[in-house]
Amino acid sequence: MGPVSAPGAPPTVEELGWVTVGDAGAAGIARRLAVDAARRLGFTEQRAGEVAIVAAELASNLHRHADAGTLSVRILRHGAIGGVELVAVDRGPGMADLPFASADGHSTAGTLGIGLGAVERLSDTATGFSVPGRGTVYAVRLWPEPAGDATGPPVAGLSRPMTGEQVCGDRYAARVHDGALLLLVADGLGHGALAAAAAAACADGFLRTDLDAPAAILDHLHRTVSHTRGAAVSVARIEGRDVRFAGLGNVAGAIAFPDGERRGLVTMPGIVGHQSRGVREFAYELPAGAVLVLHTDGVSDRWSLRDYPGLSRHDPLLVAATVLRDAGVRRDDACVAVAGTRP
Template sequence: MAATESLPDGEAWFRVEDVSTVNAVRRATERLAAQIGLGTDRAADLAIVATELASNLVKHAEEGSLLLRPVRDGREAGVEVVAMDSGPGMADLRRSARDGHSTTGTLGIGLGAIARQATWHDAYSVPGRGTVIVAQVWPTSAQPQQPWAAGIARPLTGESVSGDGFATRVVDGRRQVLVCDGLGHGPLAAAAAMTAVNAFRAAPAAPPAAVVEHLHRSLSHTRGAALAVAELDPDAGVLRYAGVGNIAGVVTDGATRRGLVSMPGIAGHHRRTVREFDYPLDPGAVLVMHSDGVTDRWRTTDYPGLLTRAPQLIAATVLRDAGVRRDDACVLVARPPAA
């Protein structure tokens, strides 16, 4: 299977605080499974995965939230469930996933059921910081090839849509990613972000600065956006980056952290000359980009081993700890593909 890609339509965020939310999550999984044609058996597996994740948040977690969204590999669609919380965390995820292990006196079958029913899953937990679990259910049991880049966007509390967006593409050998932040909040900001995403996917194969210029022209009829495009070239050991507005980017290998430069302005309206910058891209390095709805207070040294995990797991962890509720928030993570 090809690398999976997230789809914006059908996304649903839940603040998981009581049993009523667990029921809402289950109903949403049933609707989404029917929408994408997951099939009866796999839809039942998905319901188990989502219900167990939501139930675990109610029973064990602090500040639990859950994202349900479709994913695709170009030929078929699946469903991804992302569950995150801010505590108490687990010192040994493998032990916690064994049937019969429990921290609350209940039958500890939740994590084991998730591992059995999901096509693929990944998890990360730090005591005192909390846990993030990502699980996917596909129509077949074939293990999907996980993406080299993935993002996660969350709307401002009280809004049903996010004005932040992300996209990835490989065109003529160029591995490029986009993060955008539509001006303001709500439907008009979301429309600007979606325009940027669609224009990015349709843009000619070109270096990041030229793609940003294309996006600037495409956004002229919208309220505008901050945005940045990065291109990973592992063969040359270079990351190329061009941005307009307050999109943040860093390249880190866990020990070192290099910030990326964007130019002032608003794509679609006001901007200075777009400049493209080159940065070293060493093996093992990871690119993290985010909107201004995510603070810069996170540090990889607080998360031992996190950079080796799936991109969407890294993105969800950063969003959980550095995202702010008073703004739309988006994080994208990309790494050079393994040789």
């Protein structure tokens, strides 16, 4: 097991896989994957049963209402405590009023309409975002006992492997150092297990070091992951409204505004672990209402927050899931990580 986060820090993430919801049988696959994770984490049988209900309801809802629905199953760790996170993503008709659609008794498919209501009652957190005509993203977290979610900095990410691969060569990680948030996205060269190993080595090295300057972190990783095939890596440090950023390779960074404006961040040519002509660090401002987005080249840069009114005010995980859904290309691994600002 890799490093675990301290209380108040971002959780560390273990990706368990994506379930494509093409038929009613996908609910069983999602349920088994989520329950296996809960039991690994020591959930009681009752709580594991609640995880099963939530996973099955989300998958069934995708099957009934959505087009191209998928469900991500992940393990989150806060210190010694582990939880299960489920992220449902679809390209369905979307909803103008997601809170109303989540209420018990509401139905658009002739059912009792209790699915999302049960999901929200059983989960520690449940949050979603929907745009009519574009689809919906919906994320839940369940901890061993339903006692509320841990509060951490406004940062999250999501990755998925390219079609035909079982593991993803792209990865993100986040940690806190002396009040500053540090965020890394790594894109291992190529695809498959070797790319995943390279990205994992970068993430582990990032989580284990006490360095907090992005350029110094990249220099450190460049020396310590040379046994892998290498990776493109970008690192950002956010403290208040101040951003320090450094990147080697084609992991893109941008400060995105709700009106669609984007300010691109500068990366340098190179491959962490193999090729570097030198690392440079740049300073930026992250204004209130804007978000910092880092993504690998498996995500097209043809996205704009203008297309998603109000999205930047939501959980960064919903921003990452929406960008991944609409800008991720299926012929490559893809990862999106998002950091916001406190109100």
